[in-house]
Amino acid sequence: MINKRLLIKNILAHYDEGTFFDKKRGISLKTDSEKAKLLKHICALSNSNPENDSYIIFGISDNDNSIVGAINFDDSMIQNLVKSSLINPPIVSYENIQFPETKYYKTVGLLTIFEEKERTSFSKNIWKIKRDNSYYRYGSTSILIDDQFHINENNKQTVNSIKKYSINNLKGLIDGVQEFNSFSHPEYLPENIVFLDQFVLCWSAWRDKYGSKEYYSEIDVQLINENKKIFISAVQYADIEITEKQFKIIELVPLGYDENYNLYPLQETSINFQENGTYTIAKQIIFEPPSFDKNEIEELYMRTKSLTKKFKQGIFPKQENNFQEGIAQYYLICYLNGIKESRKDLIESREYLDGSAAEWQIECLRILNKHEETIANNEYKT
Template identity: 40%
Template sequence: MINKRLLIKNLLAHHTENSFFDKKQQLNLHTLEGKAKFLKHVCSLSNSNPYNQSFILVGIEDEKNTIMGIDFYDDSHIQNLLNAYLENPPQIQYENVIFPHLENGMVVGLVTIYPKKGKCYFKKRIYTIDEGASFSRIGSISHPEYHTAKINNSEIVDSILKASVTNLQNTIDSVLQFVTKTHPDMKPKYHVFKEYFTLCWAGIEKVKKGEVYLSRVDIELINEQVKIFYSALDEVSITFNDDEFIITEYVKIGFRKNNRYIPFSVQKIIFSDSMTYQITSEIIFETPEIDKRHLYHLYNYYTLILNKLSQHKRLGLTEQNDLQNLCYSLMLCYLHGFKKAKEVLINHKEVFKNYKQPFLYTSFKEVMRILRKLKYETQNE
């Protein structure tokens, strides 16, 4: 099994950007421009590596190879983006890789592009990239034309992967790190599946009607140094048996004291006797029925508060308390047909980011994550 943190270190230590490896400080898949750039890089790496895996590292400062880290990115449906825009798309995997020196919740994104023969090209236009366009990787540059791969990177990629195999020392050290240093105050737990896979998790426990729920949940697959799940706000329940680890996520819906948590998704990590695993994800969210007049009130009320924040006007005490539900309430409006509600959220991203208390920006990111997952579940984009 590959230790993904070792893999990233080996790539950074021995190789500058080349025809099988790229690095980015961040991805922005909220915009068409960001999606287009990501698709272009995947297309070029795929065309130039038909016999071996290729990689994109996210959260790396370019000039000095400094590991800056990015926010945890939960996107189990990112393959749908490729399928929507690319003809002959490769299979890709996005993983959140743990580096202990980064702030809690920060990771390095690892995009693995699996080899696929044949030309990969755009089957429809996105941003400034036309239908039919194709790209190839020449050195560290993505060129806007298709070239048959002239360099076979299989040997060098295989050697990097072999040097990145996990070992018992790394596994034990990582479990101790998680239990004693990362989350010592959150009742961390671990379980070994199939006498091989070690999973650690932690969260703040809450008991409601006899059921145990967790918030601020962190779940890591230790063998691969991959963060499987991270949520700063949402409620989560966890169950497991000999073969499966099941995560049920709930989202907060409501206004002031009438908040309630609704099941949003079920994610399963399924371990097999052949020392492999797979992760499945299913959206189970059903938009609750809410009186239209109440939704109009929420929309108008929170857009008024946002206008005040944008203009640096002072908020009343009630308005300050209601900021806890601002992003979730506008999400609820969007799900009930208020299409501008999502634009309002995105347009105020910098306002959230610069607010004196971090919870507002955290809730914005959580809402964007939820809407992205709902979009990929219901569309091919």
Template identity: 40%
Template sequence: MINKRLLIKNLLAHNNENSFYDKKRQLNLHSKEGKAKFLKHICALSNSNPFNNSYIVVGVEDDTNEIVGDDFFDDSRIQNLVNAFLENPPKILYENIPFPNLPKDKVVGLVTIKPKNKISFFKKSIHTIPAQTSFVRIGSNSSPTIEKIPVSKSNVEAVISIENNSRNSIENTLDSVLDFITIRHKDLPCHYKVFRENFVVCWAGQKRKFREQTFFSRVDIELVNEQVKLFYSNQDDVVITYDENSFHITEYVPLGLNDKTSFYPLEKVTFTFYDNGYYKMETKMLFEPPQYNKKLLHHIYNATLNNIQKLQKGQLVDEKEVLNIPSTLMLCFLNDFKDAKDKLIEAKTVIKNYKNSLAYVYFKESLRILRKMKYNYS
């Protein structure tokens, strides 16, 4: 079993990006340009590594190799993005890897691109990349090509060596469990569960009851023997259940127009563990957005846009109303106000610069929910 934190360290030990791995300061999948850049690298790495895994490490300074981390990225549907634009899409996996020197809300992202023997190319255009374009890795660059891509095994030996040197040990697993419980989450109730004698899941969170349902908040859940963070949120509430072979996380989001007193199930993620050392993750979207009176909502929508304009002009706006901007525009969009999402994205700068940093946290949370909705229903 591979220790993903150790794998990242071993990849970075190569220092420079090459034809089997790339590193990024952060991912930006909110814009067409950001999606195009990400897909370009996926396409190139896949085509250049038909017999071995290839990787993208997210949260690393390009020049210095410093591990600075990025936000927890829980988009299990990132595969849908790849499938939507690439012909012969590779299977990819995005994992969030905690590092001891990073704040609790920061992780290093690890994108694993599985090998395949067919050439990937863009089946439709995005941003400046036209349809039918294919990419390969030339050194550390992802470059377009019109020539036939040769089948290469040049990276197989190097990648297998790196992966073998990243295998886990009992000592690493025990150290990780103790670190999780006694150091990183010493201020929270912690739990662990061993599945199939191979997998150790640890979780920490503040337990509370709401209408006969037990929720965990300030939640951190890790598959410690692989150093993979399964879930993290300072804001959301989750329900955790498990049996002998599986672990279930049901995420709830508090919503409301003027307050957030109603809890709506957003998504259920199930991890099923097997005797052969593998596990499977299944995701089920549960969210049914609340519907509101259109006349009332139209009034609130206009008032919210007016508050954004005031912020852009440097005028005072009640803090509670500012904090409600992201969730209000999200609810408006989910109630058929088609421009509401664009208005939210346009307000990013003024929200990010607001004195209360929670405003930007709520902004990212609203976009995360909308992204999940898009990948499920588009």
């Protein structure tokens, strides 16, 4: 099994940016320009490497290849962007790789662009890039395909050689477990598990109770074989199930109003190990929206609208401070129970909420997006 940390080190130690890899100091996909630039590099690397994998490494200094670290990033965001924006999109995988040099909340991002024999191009306009544009790597830059385009035949041999020297060893596994334990706070009770005598997985989490049941929060899961963070989340509540071949995390969200609060399963992340030395990671949205009395929901919506208006005017009653914390959540609950206009209210609440209320707003938008994604997928299947 390839140790992704070794892979990154071997690439950076022997090569500057070229036709099979690129490096970036950080990663962000907040604007169209940021999305377009990343897509251009993915398109170019895919076209220049039809017979081998290529890479973009994030969290690397441009000047001296030193590791500075990047924020942990969600693989699905890049996958969805690639699939929706490119013709003949390559399969891509973004992995958060832990390094001792980085702070706990930062990793080195490894974006693998798997070989795609068909030419990749843009399926739509985005920022300054036109539909049908196609790019390739010219040295360390990505440019429009022209008469000079040719494939570097040495890339396949080079990449295979790098992979060969990045295979795991026993010392690396032991060091990886010790490093994880040293990174984790003792109160988070770090543990390590060996699956099928092949895979070493470390995890830690804060234990907390909701009612009489124990749940986990601030979960960190790392596959030591690859020095890869498989799961890191600050979710408030999660359940963990472990079997001989599987490590499953079930995220739960507390939703409700007044005395009507409960935990609702949101998403499952399953790490499944196979006897043949491979593993898969499956994510499934399992959210079932809570249902409340129609009259109570209408009353909740009117109350939330009224207090939102007062909050914007700076005359929010002190006795309603706790209600302020839940404004975004109440709009979400109202939307899930049939008041469609509250969706707009939820989105607009980002403009005036701050502190913990703003954090809840972000979480509510995440729940909304996952719920609507499930609906869209179900409609597509039918």
